[in-house]
Amino acid sequence: DAGVTQSPTHLIKTRGQQVTLRCSPKSGHDTVSWYQQALGQGPQFIFQYYEEEERQRGNFPDRFSGHQFPNYSSELNVNALLLGDSALYLCASSLVGRSGRRTGELFFGEGSRLTVL
Amino acid sequence: QKEVEQNSGPLSVPEGAIASLNCTYSDRVSQSFFWYRQYSGKSPELIMSIYSNGDKEDGRFTAQLNKASQYVSLLIRDSQPSDSATYLCAVYTGGFKTIFGAGTRLFVKA
Numbered sequence: 165d166a167g168v169t170q171s172p173t174h175l176i177k178t179r180g181q182q183v184t185l186r187c188s189p190k191s192g193h194d195t196v197s198w199y200q201q202a203l204g205q206g207p208q209f210i211f212q213y214y215e216e217e218e219r220q221r222g223n224f225p226d227r228f229s230g231h232q233f234p235n236y237s238s239e240l241n242v243n244a245l246l247l248g249d250s251a252l253y254l255c256a257s258s259l260v261g262r263s264g265r266r267t268g269e270l271f272f273g274e275g276s277r278l279t280v281l
Numbered sequence: 282q283k284e285v286e287q288n289s290g291p292l293s294v295p296e297g298a299i300a301s302l303n304c305t306y307s308d309r310v311s312q313s314f315f316w317y318r319q320y321s322g323k324s325p326e327l328i329m330s331i332y333s334n335g336d337k338e339d340g341r342f343t344a345q346l347n348k349a350s351q352y353v354s355l356l357i358r359d360s361q362p363s364d365s366a367t368y369l370c371a372v373y374t375g376g377f378k379t380i381f382g383a384g385t386r387l388f389v390k391a
Contacts, residue, residue, distance in 0.1 A: 197379070206285075206369055206381040207325065220377035254324055256379075267332070268313040268373020272324040 166191050168257050168273035176279045177245050185240040185276045189257030196238040197270060198230060199254040207254055213238050214260075242278075250280045284308060285372050285382035293388045300357040302385050304370030307351065313373040314346055316355045319384065320366045329355060360389045 169188045177183050189196050195214045199207035209222035213232035232238045236257075242249055256270035286305050294300045302316075313332050317325035331337045331344040331353070343356040353372075357364055367384040374380070 195377075197377075199381075204383075206383040209378050209380065212377040214377065222378070252324075266373070266375075266377075267330070268371075268379040269315065269327065269330055270371075270379055271327065272317075275324045 168193075168255055168271055170253075170255050170273035170276050172276055173274065174277045174279075176281060178281050179245055179247060181245050181280075182241065182243045183245060183278060185242075185253050185255075185278075186237065187239070187255030187257075187273060188237045189255075190271050193257035193259045193271070194236050195258045195260070195266075196232060196236065197256045197258065198238070198240045199256065200224070201252040201254055201275075203251075210240070245280045247280050250278060252277050283382075284380045285370055287368075287370050287382035287385045289383055289385060291386040291388050293390060294360050296360060296362060296389055296391050298360050298389075300360045300364065300387055300389070302355040302357075302368050302370075302387065304353045304355075304382055305351055306353070306370075306372045306380075308372070308374045309348075309351065311348075311351075311372045311374045313379075314344070314353045315371040315373075315379070316342075316344060316353075317369040317371060317381075318366045319369055325369055325381075357387075360387075362389045362391045365389045 197212040198210040201207045211221040252275045255273045316329040319325045329344040345354045369384045370382040
């Protein structure tokens, strides 16, 4: 059973550049959430995708955008990178249960560590 | 007021002792509560879920939930050095967002 996979695992960019991070959810999961985790902090919610639409967004600027594909995989794009965007970017997958309700339970990938110089 | 609050620690306990980790949350309509373990440089790993008031035990771990007090705790019995990690409390209030606390660092001394 394949877990959540993310790529790339590490990357270095310079200020002003753009980055795309990719995520494949756990087998059977239909929802992808993206989180940013700065050093020493808890994960901060960026947004969640379900049925190829952004369903909820955290307190992040429009420089952060995403997409979900028909196979449930997802991308996170960050434009005009700032030094403060350096962080671990976590993708988490989940699913709507048979009852049609969510539990909020998330399964994380190993993350993409972004360094902005 | 932060939505999910945890003592950042570090919490240091001797091997074999009970580690007690605490978390409070602000939204009374919160439905689901989770504890994640995160080793340094790694991603969070779900170790406990609790949905109703009371205690839930799984091996050496016990989660406790008190919705009236808006309080969640995690007890780790017979703590081992391999339990040394950051423990994240997470709360789901419905919709599409699970909110995390900043985490408590735990050190178990051999």
